[in-house]
Every structure is written in structure tokens, then in C-alpha cells.
Amino acid sequence: MEISRNITKAIELLENDELVAIPTETVYGLAGNIYSESAIDKIFAMKNRPFFNPLIVHLAEGSLLKEIVEEIPYQAQILSDKLWPGPLTLVLPKKETVPNKITAGKSTVAVRVPDHSLTRELLNRLKFPLAAPSANTFGNISPTTPSHVKKYFEGTLKMVLDGGECKRGIESTIVSFENAKPVVLRLGSISLETIESLIGEVALLNKNEKNPSAPGMLARHYAPKTLTFLVDDVKSFIRNRTEKRIGLLLFKTTLDEPSVAYQETLSFKGDFEEASSKLYAALHRLDEQSLDIIVCERLPNKDLGKSINDRLNRATKE
Numbered sequence: 446m447e448i449s450r451n452i453t454k455a456i457e458l459l460e461n462d463e464l465v466a467i468p469t470e471t472v473y474g475l476a477g478n479i480y481s482e483s484a485i486d487k488i489f490a491m492k493n494r495p496f497f498n499p500l501i502v503h504l505a506e507g508s509l510l511k512e513i514v515e516e517i518p519y520q521a522q523i524l525s526d527k528l529w530p531g532p533l534t535l536v537l538p539k540k541e542t543v544p545n546k547i548t549a550g551k552s553t554v555a556v557r558v559p560d561h562s563l564t565r566e567l568l569n570r571l572k573f574p575l576a577a578p579s580a581n582t583f584g585n586i587s588p589t590t591p592s593h594v595k596k597y598f599e600g601t602l603k604m605v606l607d608g609g610e611c612k613r614g615i616e617s618t619i620v621s622f623e624n625a626k627p628v629v630l631r632l633g634s635i636s637l638e639t640i641e642s643l644i645g646e647v648a649l650l651n652k653n654e655k656n657p658s659a660p661g662m663l664a665r666h667y668a669p670k671t672l673t674f675l676v677d678d679v680k681s682f683i684r685n686r687t688e689k690r691i692g693l694l695l696f697k698t699t700l701d702e703p704s705v706a707y708q709e710t711l712s713f714k715g716d717f718e719e720a721s722s723k724l725y726a727a728l729h730r731l732d733e734q735s736l737d738i739i740v741c742e743r744l745p746n747k748d749l750g751k752s753i754n755d756r757l758n759r760a761t762k763e
């Protein structure tokens with residue numbers, strides 16, 4: 446596996462129906478040409494992704510949106526004008542030319558313009574958009590560094606375009622406009638509060654929704670291999686546990702207890718953006734410590750704290 450900044454090599458691979466892991470501001474994506482059936486098949490196969498889970502189309506710029514979607518409701522236009530490039534994905538009625546494999550047969554397509562200089566240069570130089578799910582195997586912790594990608598795809602993937610650490614750290618926020626009404630399908634790096642400040646009140650898809658229209662919203666996802674819990678009061682929770690090697694994921698403090706073998710603090714300043722940028726890397730490290738259990742602290746449930754809690758909630762579901 447090549448891990449480098451060689452855009453020319455990435456272009457050559459992508460033009461030949463191969464996949465390349467690409468950096469974005471949120472997480473690394475496993476990218477392929479949206480018009481190449483064999484590249485799209487490889488994405489599903491390599492990720493072990495269920496066929497019913499549609500992919501996000503990544504564009505070089507917002508002006509290309511009209512080539513992919515049939516219509517742009519005015520609220521979607523406002524969001525894309527204000528937040529692109531950035532971690533916002535819009536779900537809109539697709540043009541017929543968008544392959545059905547990308548959208549898992551749905552009449553809508555998910556689209557975003559990622560905010561990462563290397564990947565924008567790549568997209569600008571390609572003649573086609575890229576489909577890119579997060580570059581992890583299905584259900585596991587998302588990758589925010591090239592070495593996370595390597596852990597999942599060493600031996601099966603030819604190249605990771607090395608854009609360093611992802612600065613936002615959790616996936617894009619997905620807003621759907623089915624029936625022209627905005628609905629947040631997945632919380633993410635843009636807070637609900639930011640979206641509502643731009644277009645007014647939006648609905649949030651029920652958390653326990655089993656509907657596979659947004660499998661990022663499946664109950665269990667983003668999960669470590671170690672048994673993981675999410676609690677409000679970490680100290681009293683671990684005092685009632687008998688495990689000898691406990692790992693902690695704390696928001697802004699540390700905890701000194703004999704059973705704590707390893708701990709991670711997301712932001713000593715208590716800053717949500719810093720916490721979200723560190724979330725997945727901390728979970729990856731925790732999962733590598735041979736711990737008996739991992740205990741995560743629930744964050745204040747507002748702004749990005751809500752998005753982080755959403756991920757932790759899914760990471761801890763059986």
C-alpha cells in the first residue's frame with residue numbers, strides 16, 4: 446500500500462477503475478469513479494458494505510451540483526452556499542445519469558463538496574466525481590489518519606492519499622430534502638444549531654429508526670471491538686465493575702482509580718470541536734490496549750456534543 450501525496454498516481458488509479466483512500470475534513474473516504482461500475486462494486490466488496498446502503502458523491506465545487514441532481518430546493522441552496530466546501534451532505538432527487546448502484550436504487554442522491562485542499566485538487570483534475578464512504582470496514586470505527594486506513598485495508602487497497610489528520614474528525618451532517626422538507630438524517634460535524642440558524646427548524650430522524658435509508662443511523666455502528674459503555678457518571682459506574690483493566694474516554698478531565706489501565710481525554714479546554722477532532726483516534730487507541738471494557742463519558746447534549754453523543758451511542762449498542 447502506497448501512502449503518499451502523489452496526486453498524479455491517485456488520478457491514474459482512479460481513471461483505471463481502482464480505489465484510492467482520500468483525506469477529507471471529516472474522515473478518510475474510500476473513493477472510486479461514480480461512473481465506473483467495477484470501482485463501485487469494489488467499494489461495496491472491500492468495505493463489506495450492505496448493498497442497500499447508498500454512497501455519498503463528492504464534487505470539486507458546488508456549481509457542479511446541478512449536473513447530479515434534478516432540483517435544488519431554496520433551503521438546500523442556502524445550506525450549500527453557506528457551508529460548502531464543508532461537512533454538509535445534501536440528499537436530493539437524482540438525475541437519471543447518476544448510476545443506481547451509487548444510490549442503492551433510490552431516486553435521491555447524497556452529495557457534498559469536501560473541504561480538504563489535496564482532495565479538492567484531485568477532484569478538480571478528475572473528469573468525474575468520486576463516490577466515497579468512510580474508509581473503514583462496515584460498522585467499525587471511522588478512520589481519521591492514513592494509519593487507520595492501513596489497519597483496515599493493508600493488502601487490499603493500493604493507495605492512501607496522505608492528507609494528514611482529518612481536522613473535523615466526525616462525518617458530515619446529512620440533510621435530506623425528500624418532499625422538499627429538510628430532515629437531518631445523520632448528525633455530524635455541523636451542528637443542528639448551525640443548520641437551524643440558516644434555514645429555521647428542521648426535523649431530526651428518529652434515532653431508533655430501523656429504516657435503512659440512512660444506515661449511518663443504524664443502531665450499532667462506529668464500534669470498537671472491546672465491550673464499550675456510555676455513561677453520565679464514569680466514576681460511580683466503574684466502582685461497581687469487577688474488571689481489572691478498564692479504559693476511559695473522558696470529555697475534559699482525568700480520573701485516578703486503580704482499575705483504570707488507560708485513559709483518553711478529548712479536550713482539557715472542554716471544547717467540542719477539539720473533542721470531535723480527537724474522538725475516533727482516541728477510540729482506535731483505546732481499542733488497541735487489550736482492555737476488558739471501555740467506558741465513555743456522555744458529553745453535554747448540545748452543539749457538537751450532540752453529534753459526538755450520537756456516535757458514542759451507536760458505538761456502545763449491542
Ligand code: TXA
Pocket residue numbers: 469471472473474475498499500501532534536548551553554555559577578579580615616617619621630631657658659660661662
Ligand atoms: O463525512 C462524510 O460524509 C464521509 C466522508 C468520506 O465524506 N463519508 C461518509 O460516508 O460518512 P458513509 O458511506 O460512511 O455514510 C454515508 C451515509 C450513509 O448513512 C448512507 O446511508 C447515507 O449517507 N446516504 C447516502 N445516500 C443516501 C440517500 N440517497 N438517502 C439517504 N441516505 C443516504
Ligand code: MG
Pocket residue numbers: 578579587661
Ligand atoms: Mg461510515
